[in-house]
Structures are given as structure tokens and as C-alpha cells.
Amino acid sequence: MTLSVAVAGASGYAGGELLRILAAHPDVTITTVTAHSNAGQPLVAAQPHLRSLEHLALVDTTPENLAGHDVVFVALPHGKSGELTDHLGDEALVIDCGADHRLTSEDDWDKFYGGEFYGAWAYGLPELLLTDGSRQRERLVGARRIAVPGCNVTAITLGLAPGIQAGLLQPQDLVSVLAVGTSGAGKALKPHLLASEIHGSAMPYAVGGTHRHTPEIVQNLAAAGGEGASISFTPVLVPMSRGILATSTAQIVPGVALSDLQAAWEQAYAAEPFVSVLPAGEFPKTADVLGANTALMGLALDEATGRVVVVSAIDNLVKGTAGAAVQSMNIALALPEATGLTTNGVAP
Known part of the structure; x- marks a missing residue:
């Protein structure tokens, strides 16, 4: 089964990196890309390196445009993700690349960010070692809401x-x-x-x-x-x-x-x-x-x-953001963890 994917904030660096990785993922089809000030433009006007996605156009970042997808990636500034994800319902897997769902302490949120506290989601760092000898990976299996760590x-x-x-x-x-x-x-x-x-x-x-x-x-x-x-x-x-x-x-x-x-x-x-x-x-x-x-x-x-x-x-942009998001998606959906991801860098 091919998964339909939407990327909110697709005109930014994190959104562009998500799209670059997802474009090579065999189990997904990117169907919707959203932006704010760039809405209405072709995607390649904002991300000219993504030639395989030149058929896509940027639309407004609204819950309506993000509805109906299997997976929604959100790459928005802090405070903006929470406003949006509260309205996405329970059916889609939603992966937030921003800060709004990372912290478990409301006091810490108030001190370092401020504004409305949206609560913590499953934390998308699979390799994190835990006190009981397990890893965070086990807590991502079957998750429907995932917060990607800061880089x-x-x-x-x-x-x-x-x-x-x-x-x-x-x-x-x-x-x-x-x-x-x-x-x-x-x-x-x-x-x-x-x-x-x-x-x-x-x-x-x-x-x-x-x-x-x-x-x-x-x-x-x-x-x-x-x-x-x-x-x-x-x-x-x-x-x-x-x-x-x-x-x-x-x-x-x-x-x-x-x-x-x-x-x-x-x-x-x-x-x-x-x-x-x-x-x-x-x-x-x-x-x-x-x-x-x-x-x-x-x-x-x-x-x-x-x-x-x-x-x-x-x-x-990869292990620090978009790669971690795709890796977490793979785990949550019981796909092979490394699907669509590479350990090979680019040189020189």
C-alpha cells in the first residue's frame, strides 16, 4: 500500500529536506505541500532542486488542505505547529518537526518558549537509551503522534x-x-x-x-x-x-x-x-x-x-530533523526502519 503524505511548511529548509527524502521513499506518494507566504507558487519556485516534484504547487497551510492523508509532516515554527495539529483529527500519523510537542514539563515550556502548552508526543529519537535498558524506539511502534527532537x-x-x-x-x-x-x-x-x-x-x-x-x-x-x-x-x-x-x-x-x-x-x-x-x-x-x-x-x-x-x-537537516522524522515514521508504521534513508554522505 502506498501512503499519501502531506508536508506543511514545504518551502523552508526542513520542509525541503523532508521532500527530498520522501521523494525517494518507495512506500509514499507526496500529494500535498503547503506554505504561508509562498502559497500559490509551484513547489520548484521555492525548492528548485526538487525536480521530481515539479508537478506540485504550494497551497495554504490549513487543516482542510492537510486532511485525508495517511501521514502529515509539520515543519513550522514553534507555536504554529500546535495551533494546526490540534485540528488534524486522529486518523493520520502526524509528525511534528517543530518544538511544540517535545517537552513534558509545562514549566520548562513557559520558561524557554512561552505561549500555549500543547503537551508532549511520542519522542522521535529511536536510539535514545532509557534507564530500564530499553530504547525510545519501542515507544514509537504504532504511535500516531510523534515529536522530532531538536537538532x-x-x-x-x-x-x-x-x-x-x-x-x-x-x-x-x-x-x-x-x-x-x-x-x-x-x-x-x-x-x-x-x-x-x-x-x-x-x-x-x-x-x-x-x-x-x-x-x-x-x-x-x-x-x-x-x-x-x-x-x-x-x-x-x-x-x-x-x-x-x-x-x-x-x-x-x-x-x-x-x-x-x-x-x-x-x-x-x-x-x-x-x-x-x-x-x-x-x-x-x-x-x-x-x-x-x-x-x-x-x-x-x-x-x-x-x-x-x-x-x-x-x-x-537530516539526522537532526527530516531523516529522524522519516525514520520515526517507518518505525511507527512497521516499515523497515532504514527505508528511504541513507548512511552515505556526499563528498567532496
């Missing part, structure tokens, strides 16, 4: 969760600094993202614990066994279109050796199709995962400070 959240969570779950790391005083591609800021015109501003420069943002992904990271690491987890993370915009390189550090439990850490991470991800731990002493580049639904990571032990250093790389 920074995915890079940090996958990098630190194995050590937390194995009891090798202290969950407090976690630190992460991320080099982030500009597509993570969306497609809307913003002066600080102009080529003349970002070219040849690096620019931190949301410094000092203010980034909206902070409570989501803590929520994930607590689910992995990190009771009382705390993290300071600083994203830095760098002049590349795609990618996140997260350098995360944590205090090790006394007596833990690098070999213990390497073994724990390798065991945690040994059976995962989209997460790979590099051999000891090797570290990933963002170029290694460009266009792939892959997370790569390498570990080191800073013996002088007693801290593990985990360097993880993802493509923020």
Missing part, C-alpha cells in the same frame, strides 16, 4: 547518553560547544545570516543557558538515568550551510578508563543502523555526514581533568 539536542544526547546510562559519567556539570551550520536558523531573511556577515566569521548565540533546547537535553539525559542532569551548552554559527559538530564533556566516575568508555559507547550503538562510534583516537567531521541520516562520534579522555570528551557530527 542540537540530537547531537548532544547521542553523544552523552551511553555514558550516563552505563553509570560512567556524572550527570551534573555537562558542557557542550557546538559548531552549527546556518540552515539551522531557518530560511527567513535575517541580517546576521547574510553572506557578508557570516562569511569568514564565527558567531555564538543563546549564550549562558538560554537556548531553548536546554530543557529537552536535560529531559533526555534524565530518561537515560541522569537524575539531576545539568548542562551548559553554547552553539556557534559557522560559515557552512549544513552540519553540527558538538564537542561535549562530562566528569567521569573515579576509576573509569578510556577503554571502559570506548566499550560502553560501542556496545550502546553496535546494532544501530544510523549511529557509529569511530575507533579510539578518531573523530568525525561534519563533511562525513553531509546528506546522510548518520551520527558519527569519537571519544577521548582528558586525564588531567577527569573528563570524557565526545565529538559528535550530524547533518542538522
Whole structure:
């Protein structure tokens, strides 16, 4: 059976990446693409690289236009997804790539986002390790509402969760600094993202614990066994279109050796199709995962400070957003998990 799919927010970067992946998925047919200011235009006017979808035109993002599909992907700014998804009924599988359904705590939502709290959906990070030894994947089977994680959240969570779950790391005083591609800021015109501003420069943002992904990271690491987890993370915009390189550090439990850490991470991800731990002493580049639904990571032990250093790389638009959404769809609908997704990047 071929599934009919609609993508809301199809003119943006996340929407475009969803369409690129879904266009090659053998079990779906993209029937509806929606936008706001671009409604009425051909899809290829907004996404000229999607030549196989040139027959589609963008329509207004309304519940009526999204009704009647088997799967609806929503790639809208926070606050907009919840307004829409409340009106989509119970028949379709709805996958939200925005923030509106990620957090379980209304207090955290009020502090970091504000506005109406729409409640948490099944969390779309299949590889997330849980305290009881299971994985989040099991909670996605048969789900009808799925919230895709934030891209920074995915890079940090996958990098630190194995050590937390194995009891090798202290969950407090976690630190992460991320080099982030500009597509993570969306497609809307913003002066600080102009080529003349970002070219040849690096620019931190949301410094000092203010980034909206902070409570989501803590929520994930607590689910992995990190009771009382705390993290300071600083994203830095760098002049590349795609990618996140997260350098995360944590205090090790006394007596833990690098070999213990390497073994724990390798065991945690040994059976995962989209997460790979590099051999000891090797570290990933963002170029290694460009266009792939892959997370790569390498570990080191800073013996002088007693801290593990985990360097993880993802493509923020694929494993960080659209790839995770399609991977979660496959699991929810009992399709082979890797259908339509690739571990091969694009080089050079």
C-alpha cells in the first residue's frame, strides 16, 4: 500500500529536506505541500532542486488542505505547529518537526518558549537509551503522534547518553560547544545570516543557558538515568550551510578508563543502523555526514581533568530533523526502519 503524505511548511529548509527524502521513499506518494507566504507558487519556485516534484504547487497551510492523508509532516515554527495539529483529527500519523510537542514539563515550556502548552508526543529519537535498558524506539511502534527532537539536542544526547546510562559519567556539570551550520536558523531573511556577515566569521548565540533546547537535553539525559542532569551548552554559527559538530564533556566516575568508555559507547550503538562510534583516537567531521541520516562520534579522555570528551557530527537537516522524522515514521508504521534513508554522505 502506498501512503499519501502531506508536508506543511514545504518551502523552508526542513520542509525541503523532508521532500527530498520522501521523494525517494518507495512506500509514499507526496500529494500535498503547503506554505504561508509562498502559497500559490509551484513547489520548484521555492525548492528548485526538487525536480521530481515539479508537478506540485504550494497551497495554504490549513487543516482542510492537510486532511485525508495517511501521514502529515509539520515543519513550522514553534507555536504554529500546535495551533494546526490540534485540528488534524486522529486518523493520520502526524509528525511534528517543530518544538511544540517535545517537552513534558509545562514549566520548562513557559520558561524557554512561552505561549500555549500543547503537551508532549511520542519522542522521535529511536536510539535514545532509557534507564530500564530499553530504547525510545519501542515507544514509537504504532504511535500516531510523534515529536522530532531538536537538532542540537540530537547531537548532544547521542553523544552523552551511553555514558550516563552505563553509570560512567556524572550527570551534573555537562558542557557542550557546538559548531552549527546556518540552515539551522531557518530560511527567513535575517541580517546576521547574510553572506557578508557570516562569511569568514564565527558567531555564538543563546549564550549562558538560554537556548531553548536546554530543557529537552536535560529531559533526555534524565530518561537515560541522569537524575539531576545539568548542562551548559553554547552553539556557534559557522560559515557552512549544513552540519553540527558538538564537542561535549562530562566528569567521569573515579576509576573509569578510556577503554571502559570506548566499550560502553560501542556496545550502546553496535546494532544501530544510523549511529557509529569511530575507533579510539578518531573523530568525525561534519563533511562525513553531509546528506546522510548518520551520527558519527569519537571519544577521548582528558586525564588531567577527569573528563570524557565526545565529538559528535550530524547533518542538522537530516539526522537532526527530516531523516529522524522519516525514520520515526517507518518505525511507527512497521516499515523497515532504514527505508528511504541513507548512511552515505556526499563528498567532496
